[in-house]
Amino acid sequence: MEIISQLTLNSIIAGAIYTLMALGFNLIYGVVKFFNLAHGVVAVIGGYTVFLLTGALGLNLYLSAAAGVFFAGLAGYGFDKLVFLPLRRRKTSSMVLLVASLGVFTSAQAIIAIFFTSEFRTLGAVSAGENIYSFSGGVITQTQLIILISGMLIMLGLTTVLNRTIFGKAIKAINDDAEVARIVGIDTDRITGHVFFIGSAIAGFAGILVGFDTGIQPTMGMGLLLKGVIASIIGGVGNIYGGVLGSFLLGFVENFGIWKVPGEWKEAIAFFLLILFLLVRPEGIMKR
Amino acid sequence: MEYLTHLAILFFIYAILGVSLNLVVGYTGLLSSAHAAFYGIGAYATAIALTSLHINFFLSLAAGIIITGIIAFLIGIVLSRFRGDYYALVSLGFNVIVYSVLLNWQGLTRGPLGMPGIPRPEFVFDFSSNISFLILSFLFVIVIYIISRFLVASSFGRVLKAIREDEQAVQVFGYNTNYYKLAIFVISAGMAAAAGSLFASYITFIDPSSFTVMESVFILAVIILGGLSNLRGSILGAFILVLLPEALRFAGFPQAIAAQMRQMVYGLCLIFLMLFRPQGLLGEYKL
Numbered sequence: 001m002e003i004i005s006q007l008t009l010n011s012i013i014a015g016a017i018y019t020l021m022a023l024g025f026n027l028i029y030g031v032v033k034f035f036n037l038a039h040g041v042v043a044v045i046g047g048y049t050v051f052l053l054t055g056a057l058g059l060n061l062y063l064s065a066a067a068g069v070f071f072a073g074l075a076g077y078g079f080d081k082l083v084f085l086p087l088r089r090r091k092t093s094s095m096v097l098l099v100a101s102l103g104v105f106t107s108a109q110a111i112i113a114i115f116f117t118s119e120f121r122t123l124g125a126v127s128a129g130e131n132i133y134s135f136s137g138g139v140i141t142q143t144q145l146i147i148l149i150s151g152m153l154i155m156l157g158l159t160t161v162l163n164r165t166i167f168g169k170a171i172k173a174i175n176d177d178a179e180v181a182r183i184v185g186i187d188t189d190r191i192t193g194h195v196f197f198i199g200s201a202i203a204g205f206a207g208i209l210v211g212f213d214t215g216i217q218p219t220m221g222m223g224l225l226l227k228g229v230i231a232s233i234i235g236g237v238g239n240i241y242g243g244v245l246g247s248f249l250l251g252f253v254e255n256f257g258i259w260k261v262p263g264e265w266k267e268a269i270a271f272f273l274l275i276l277f278l279l280v281r282p283e284g285i286m287k288r
Numbered sequence: 289m290e291y292l293t294h295l296a297i298l299f300f301i302y303a304i305l306g307v308s309l310n311l312v313v314g315y316t317g318l319l320s321s322a323h324a325a326f327y328g329i330g331a332y333a334t335a336i337a338l339t340s341l342h343i344n345f346f347l348s349l350a351a352g353i354i355i356t357g358i359i360a361f362l363i364g365i366v367l368s369r370f371r372g373d374y375y376a377l378v379s380l381g382f383n384v385i386v387y388s389v390l391l392n393w394q395g396l397t398r399g400p401l402g403m404p405g406i407p408r409p410e411f412v413f414d415f416s417s418n419i420s421f422l423i424l425s426f427l428f429v430i431v432i433y434i435i436s437r438f439l440v441a442s443s444f445g446r447v448l449k450a451i452r453e454d455e456q457a458v459q460v461f462g463y464n465t466n467y468y469k470l471a472i473f474v475i476s477a478g479m480a481a482a483a484g485s486l487f488a489s490y491i492t493f494i495d496p497s498s499f500t501v502m503e504s505v506f507i508l509a510v511i512i513l514g515g516l517s518n519l520r521g522s523i524l525g526a527f528i529l530v531l532l533p534e535a536l537r538f539a540g541f542p543q544a545i546a547a548q549m550r551q552m553v554y555g556l557c558l559i560f561l562m563l564f565r566p567q568g569l570l571g572e573y574k575l
Binding site: 034035083086087092093094095096097098099100102103104105106107108109110111113114117118222226229233262264265267268271272274275278279 | 319366369370372373374376377378380381382384385388389391392501502505508512544545548549550551552553554555556557558559561562563566574575
């Protein structure tokens with residue numbers, strides 16, 4: 001019984017982190033309609049900004065976290081303006097954009113590894129002597145509780161922005177048809193830039209939380225990215241709520257999957273789930 | 289001299305990988321990022337046949353190609369149902385799954401420890417010296433190139449190019465495009481397996497880290513730089529991307545940093561190509 005409640009808690013925490021990745025990925029996919037693989041590396045940028053500011057400069061934890069989120073967003077914004085926007089202006093296919101984002105991912109990850117080495121690091125300031133809570137036999141750390149709560153808050157905040165503000169309506173209009181949105185006077189390039197900033201900032205936040213929960217490594221971006229992508233697709237790509245559902249489904253399948261098979265198979269399990277979904281229900285749990 | 293021979297052998301191995309991947313990506317228009325998986329399966333199959341079963345290299349090579357072909361066939365059945373960016377994503381997923389299997393099926397592959405002591409080929413001639421191995425791998429490149437040349441010039445190749453341009457139109461003419469996509473995928477995987485066999489027996493040690501998604505990205509960079517839908521382009525791309533990073537070695541960077549700078553160069557290569565010359569150096573087709 002204890003193991004089940006622990007696995008449930010682990011699944012929920014994993015689901016919350018995947019939610020953060022999927023939210024940003026989905027938001028960006030909605031307006032640009034290509035798989036932005038660079039989304040993985042902005043999470044790494046968030047984590048390493050905090051590592052640099054708290055470690056080398058000795059800055060306050062919360063301030064560093066805010067800076068990490070900001071720089072991750074800025075990086076995403078920069079990638080859009082420098083690489084993706086010029087390509088979109090030329091009306092290139094989504095494959096070209098995908099390959100370009102793969103290039104951004106590979107080179108940015110390598111640059112981070114050059115500066116910080118490829119070693120595994122912890123952002124650890126809080127993990128030593130932190131509070132641990134237990135729920136019916138399973139335990140959850142304070143960091144994990146923060147992950148859970150902030151994940152939910154960000155999701156609520158994002159849906160409010162999308163549903164209640166003019167900015168959100170503009171995003172939805174671009175989602176439906178970018179060409180027509182431009183005709184009715186929406187500055188699509190500017191809005192898309194902002195969407196890149198917001199989506200990447202959320203991913204940066206995910207990277208920071210992972211750093212506090214387990215640790216950071218330049219290569220962690222690929223894993224986070226793929227989980228976000230898989231969660232988005234099985235939830236219904238471009239659908240915010242679907243992405244959240246997909247994230248938790250992925251979290252549960254992965255964590256209960258490794259109950260019976262060794263933990264190293266997690267990645268493979270995630271892809272099996274994706275392929276299964278693409279074959280049986282390619283539009284995802286919730287259609288757009 | 290030894291060093292130049294080493295580089296030339298690596299160049300030949302990547303030329304084979306590039307030419308074979310170009311058949312799928314360039315000629316058929318399917319952005320496969322699973323090539324390193326087949327390269328790895330071929331390498332492992334050959335290594336296991338050589339070290340545990342002690343059979344001749346050329347028989348092990350054939351075994352590697354056949355096993356890889358069967359696995360590629362099974363993966364291809366699933367993959368053929370997708371197109372565009374979903375194809376890219378699902379193939380990437382298969383690379384991750386194959387990598388996990390190589391890493392975790394420890395009874396067969398020894399997992400992260402890798403497989404040491406893979407012998408060099410021996411058949412009539414002894415290929416244990418690097419120079420003779422160089423000649424052997426050169427012969428491989430020639431054979432693969434001729435087969436590929438023949439394939440793309442044949443009516444089969446014309447159907448592939450037609451699928452790339454407009455799959456639906458080809459279907460209207462009564463071709464079962466899935467068979468064609470599956471066939472070229474399996475052929476290309478078999479060629480990658482041959483490159484894997486060469487690699488395993490040349491380095492004499494393999495571990496899963498040589499067959500990651502990043503390796504697939506590298507092979508993609510090779511063919512995109514050289515030019516899609518042009519076989520000579522892939523050879524040129526392999527030449528440039530194998531030799532270019534060697535300049536970093538002479539610039540005196542430490543090993544770990546040089547490896548990362550290599551990754552950075554590949555990544556930047558992809559970005560600049562997409563921005564300024566998406567058809568690559570000699571390409572006849574743009575993504």
